[in-house]
Amino acid sequence: MEVFGDGHRLFIQSMMSRGMMNISEVKEVISECGLDVETEFKDKVVKFVRLINQHIGPINLEIRKGLEEENGQPYYILANTAETSISRLSSTYSPNELELFKKLIESIVENEDGKIGSLAAMNLTDKLEKKIGKEEAENFFNRLEDDRWIRKNTNGKISLSVRSIVELDQYIKDVYPDYVKFCSLCTKLCLQGRGCENCGAKFHIRCSNVFFNKQGSNKTCPEPNCRAPWGQVVIH
Amino acid sequence: GKKKAQALKTDFLRFNAADFCDKVRIKVSNGISKKENYGLSHDDWVKLGRTITPFFRSTPVLNFMCGAFQRDVVPKKKRTV
Amino acid sequence: QTQGRFGVEISDPVEKEKRVNELVQYMLIMDQKKIPIKKRDINRVILKGQNRAFNGVMEEAAEKLLEVYGFKIIELQDKLKDSYILVNNLELNESQKKLINTNQKDNAEMGLVFVILGMIFMNQNVIHEDEMWHALKKLGIFQDDLHSTFGNVKNLIMKEFVRKGYLRTELNTSTDPPTNDIYWGQRAEHEITKRNMLSMVCDINETQPSDWTYQMQLVMQEDQGSQQ
Ligand SMILES: [Zn+2]
Ligand SMILES: [Zn+2]
Incomplete structure (x- = not known):
């Protein structure tokens, strides 16, 4: 049986720092953990991730697999799975920035094509109770892209990345049942x-x-x- | 103890903070930033950080969206296709 | 009588397990800001008044953080008593370290933290505020100007880095007006070894660690300390 060790800890830390990884990144991390990735890789990853999930599950974390909608590429995502009074203490983004993100999700979900233009995204700031300056909003959208919550395609259109879709799956289904x-x-x-x-x-x-x-x-x-x-x- | 204190006195290198910052600038910007007032560019600061961070025992931080914000009750609308 | 006061456990094991997991999650979330986590807040948010169970719950949470995440809880001292930070406990080689990414903002700030800590260490563990600002001009940092990368850089260094525990300031009243003396903070002491600091500084100013007698002494002391 596989024993939980430094390799698993490194994988968790790497996941925490990146949020999501594609298959070749997963391969790279797992091979750094001393596992031979040339044979039966799929099987090994499944076991590796399952063991990690047993350990991080108690604090509502889970590594999940998902496909990027635009190109169909598979990714592993570290997702928070529960909405609690403790999870709401998260401070990576300010409360007002999170409000803007919610508005962004809303307009993306309500759009038939699952995308929103950058200008329309900027105009979402008008809907906020507490105002956000345009420059501040632009910085925030850049951070969202940097942190891989959103994607910007070549036309500047914004869509939700696989990270958002996997982690916010239940949220989107619950809050927008008439649109999804x-x-x-x-x-x-x-x-x-x-x-x-x-x-x-x-x-x-x-x-x-x-x-x-x-x-x-x-x-x-x-x-x-x-x-x-x-x-x-x-x-x- | 005393011997070490004497060794300290014979130490011929004196540290100068301003010289050190000058050398940081030259090293990181590959000598491109010649005038001291130009300092380091944004990318240079990121590059410096990337080089030295592995020597720090800092922890990566958790970043998530699900559960970071409260759910709103969205008024139900029927989609007009 | 302290035995009774501090040794109380939560009797229901399921209830205790729940608190332990909540504390682990709380520590990870609070670590986002890198500001030391206060015992008072843990008691308020996680133990909800069952303060006497603190030691028992904290002990198990510390074990989980180490076992699952490779994070070590450090209890701070002196003025920061009753607060905690997390440091990375994994021993990683160069290529493994590259697997842990940091974003641009954090990288840039760590670059600045490094420069200041380096100056303090090389300057025999303390630097006067004026001297620091004078030196930082060479890197395009001016205490009263907004910086394109760091914004309000005076606030960042004198408030944020101090709050995070990278720096510690002491008001020096022997000068007129009084100015701050700046030292390594407790987070710095736990996150970076003097040996590594010295070798990084030497790499920059192209000297040998052995050229710096005083600093080498501190490195030796640290090595001996960690062997005990
Ligand atoms: Zn499908
Ligand atoms: Zn059909």
């Missing part, structure tokens, strides 16, 4: 993706790519009750 859509293929929360013109179902880009590749030339909507011919309509 779930991918018909993987059943997970879907903010950015493709939609079917016929039935309105939404799919992650990666999930639908996998599906269509299997289908061959006659593409139909992945939704079992629909199966309308797929018109390559993309909602964004």
Whole structure:
């Protein structure tokens, strides 16, 4: 049986400092922990992470796996799993900055394409009770990107990163039940993706790519009750 | 004890704080920042920090969003598709 | 009678376990600011008046922080008595250390912390405030100006670094007007060894550690102290 040791501690510390890691970063950390990553890597990671989760679970932390919506890349995320009076003592961001982040989530979730323009994001500051200056807001958005809570694409559009989506999964489902859509293929929360013109179902880009590749030339909507011919309509 | 005190007196290197800062500037900016008033750029400070931080036993800090803020009750609206 | 006062345990093991976990979480969250965590606040927030259980709960929380996270709880002394900091207990090699990232803001601030601690140590453990500001001009830092990276740099050094425990100031009344003498704070004493500090300084001013007799003596003393 695997024994909890310095390697696991290093992994936790590395996770704390980065928030999330892609597979090659996980590989790098685990190999620094003295594990041979060349054989049965998947199996080893699963065991490694499971053991860590047993140890950090009691303080409401969990390492979870998730896919980045835009490119389908897998990541491991260190997530806080409970909203308590102690967790609310967190001070990485000021209360007003957190209010702005909430407004950002709201407008991203309410937007059909799961993105918001940078100008629209700046205008969210008007909705705050306590005002935030434009420069201050811009610094905050940069910090959010630096800390990997949000992503900015080449057009300057802001979306929630896999870190936010994984950690805030339950929050978004609970607070915005009328807005959230779930991918018909993987059943997970879907903010950015493709939609079917016929039935309105939404799919992650990666999930639908996998599906269509299997289908061959006659593409139909992945939704079992629909199966309308797929018109390559993309909602964004 | 006494021998050490004598050794101290014969110490020929005197530390000068301003000279030290000058050398920090030259070392970190690779001599690019020549005029002392220019000091170090933002990137230089980050670079210096990155070089020396591994020698400190500082702990990485936890950063999270879930549970950092209170939930609002959002008025229910029907989506207009 | 102190035995009875401080030795009380929470009798229900489930209840105790819950408090221990809450304390571990609380310590990690409070460490975000790097300001020493007060016993008074732990009693208020975690033990909710069951102050007499403090030692028992703290002991187990310290064990968990060490066992699971590799963090050591240090109890501070003197004026900072009854407050605690976390330091990293993992012995990491160069490439392992690179796996722990810090953001730009923290990196920049640590750069400044290092320069000041270096000056204090090399200046035989104390520097006068005026002398520090004079020296920092060479790095583009002026006590009354806003700095592009550090903002209100006077506040950062004299208040924030002191609050975090990197620096300690003492008002020197022998000067007119009185000015501050600046020393290493208790966090600095626990986060950085004198040996490492000396070798980093020597790397910068291109000297050998053995060139600095006084500082080398302190390094030796520290080595002996840690062997005991
Ligand atoms: Zn999907
Ligand atoms: Zn359909």
